[in-house]
Amino acid sequence: MNRAGNEAVADLSGKTIVLGVTGGIAAYKAISLVSLLAKSGADVHVALTKSAGQFVTPLPFVSLSKNEVITDLFDEPNPREIAHIALADRADLVVIAPTTANFLAKAATGLADDFLSTMLLATHAPVLVAPAMNVNMWNHPTVRSNVARLQQFGYHVMTPAAGNLACGWVGEGRLPEPDEIHAQIVKLLYPVRQDLNGQRIVVTAGATREHLDPVRVLTNPSSGRMGYALAQAAAARGAEVTLITGPTQLQLPSSCRIIRVTSAAQMEQAVLQELPNLQILLMAAAVSDFRPANYIPNKVKKTEGPLQIEFVRNPDILLSVAEQRKAQQFIVGFAAETEHVEEYAKGKLVGKKLDLIVANDVSQVGAGFESDTNQVLLISPNEQVQQLPMLSKMDTANAILDKVHQLFSERTVNE
Ligand code: CTP
Numbered sequence: 001m002n003r004a005g006n007e008a009v010a011d012l013s014g015k016t017i018v019l020g021v022t023g024g025i026a027a028y029k030a031i032s033l034v035s036l037l038a039k040s041g042a043d044v045h046v047a048l049t050k051s052a053g054q055f056v057t058p059l060p061f062v063s064l065s066k067n068e069v070i071t072d073l074f075d076e077p078n079p080r081e082i083a084h085i086a087l088a089d090r091a092d093l094v095v096i097a098p099t100t101a102n103f104l105a106k107a108a109t110g111l112a113d114d115f116l117s118t119m120l121l122a123t124h125a126p127v128l129v130a131p132a133m134n135v136n137m138w139n140h141p142t143v144r145s146n147v148a149r150l151q152q153f154g155y156h157v158m159t160p161a162a163g164n165l166a167c168g169w170v171g172e173g174r175l176p177e178p179d180e181i182h183a184q185i186v187k188l189l190y191p192v193r194q195d196l197n198g199q200r201i202v203v204t205a206g207a208t209r210e211h212l213d214p215v216r217v218l219t220n221p222s223s224g225r226m227g228y229a230l231a232q233a234a235a236a237r238g239a240e241v242t243l244i245t246g247p248t249q250l251q252l253p254s255s256c257r258i259i260r261v262t263s264a265a266q267m268e269q270a271v272l273q274e275l276p277n278l279q280i281l282l283m284a285a286a287v288s289d290f291r292p293a294n295y296i297p298n299k300v301k302k303t304e305g306p307l308q309i310e311f312v313r314n315p316d317i318l319l320s321v322a323e324q325r326k327a328q329q330f331i332v333g334f335a336a337e338t339e340h341v342e343e344y345a346k347g348k349l350v351g352k353k354l355d356l357i358v359a360n361d362v363s364q365v366g367a368g369f370e371s372d373t374n375q376v377l378l379i380s381p382n383e384q385v386q387q388l389p390m391l392s393k394m395d396t397a398n399a400i401l402d403k404v405h406q407l408f409s410e411r412t413v414n415e
Pocket of ligand 1: 332
């Protein structure tokens with residue numbers, strides 16, 4: 001969740017995006033685009049060309065991106081660096097939306113007479129351009145050849161949408177809607193490998209809740225983000241994903257089949273029901289080990305003295321899986337620890353008969369339950385411990401899936 005309480009539309013945390021806005025009537029749509037990117041956690045740096053300044057002002061971009069807006073090549077806020085080179089180097093992606101016919105021509109010929117065109121020559125980052133202009137301009141052979149030339153350089157060019165244009169003409173030339181540009185940005189930043197095509201994967205996510213009475217629960221602060229990132233990443237890589245989720249604040253991913261549960265017992269039932277059909281189980285849920293011994297059907301009223309609650313053990317879902325699994329199934333556990341991370345995780349790897357355990361130290365800054373990032377160890381029975389760097393949860397999810405895919409494929413080949 002971000003501070004406004006809205007769920008981010010996709011996880012772009014850790015990504016630096018330079019958004020160039022050039023001078024067309026559609027420049028106002030770039031404001032919504034920055035809003036979407038900021039909600040996704042991206043670090044957005046906006047550069048306005050001089051003519052963009054005729055249509056929009058820096059203020060909304062500053063407010064939404066929380067970064068300075070660059071309007072002049074010779075504006076050098078930090079004397080220790082050259083702004084257009086520093087940003088060119090830091091960018092994971094450069095987006096130019098809207099892109100005018102004039103800017104397409106500049107980019108196609110390598111003109112560098114303002115911040116944006118100069119930065120464009122200096123960057124090694126992928127570039128996405130979203131042209132918007134009058135339909136006749138768009139169809140002009142010069143514009144077409146400039147677009148073709150940019151595509152030869154490896155630029156990604158979005159085709160303008162068709163419809164009523166601000167100039168009164170009807171046809172292709174409209175800037176695609178901000179959510180379409182955003183989706184394209186996500187695709188470019190997370191190029192989809194179809195390496196999990198057709199694999200049947202079940203992911204569990206979030207905390208379970210054990211009710212004491214209708215209004216009180218035993219639970220834990222797991223946000224579910226790691227599990228949701230795994231489910232989304234696996235689906236994007238072609239897997240058929242079932243997400244068994246405890247209650248979370250997150251938007252349910254439309255790319256997955258969803259089974260909602262509340263308690264550990266319900267989660268166990270759902271997992272065991274899915275077990276015969278799955279190839280890979282990613283047990284990312286933070287399952288409550290205990291539940292109140294008795295559920296009290298009416299709200300417990302306060303009394304003068306202390307309250308005694310008896311807890312009983314919940315089933316260990318992974319132990320039940322270990323009893324019923326087929327040998328060729330690939331079972332991944334997660335261990336959230338606060339000390340002796342490797343030792344405890346190895347104990348769980350063996351005890352729960354896992355093929356891989358993903359361990360993290362939840363007491364570390366940036367690796368905790370509600371963090372945007374994670375830093376994990378990957379431990380498998382016959383391999384050295386692999387330490388991943390601090391990454392966004394989406395990057396961590398993909399790195400975990402890389403490992404799962406590698407080990408699972410090796411097993412299939414060896415059979
Ligand atoms: N797990 C499970 N059933 C439980 C508790 C945990 O299947 N009742 C799974 C978790 O989903 C996770 C792994 O076991 O994949 C390790 O969970 P964790 O809570 O770290 O370990 P526990 O076995 O509960 O041990 P402890 O709480 O003592 O550290």
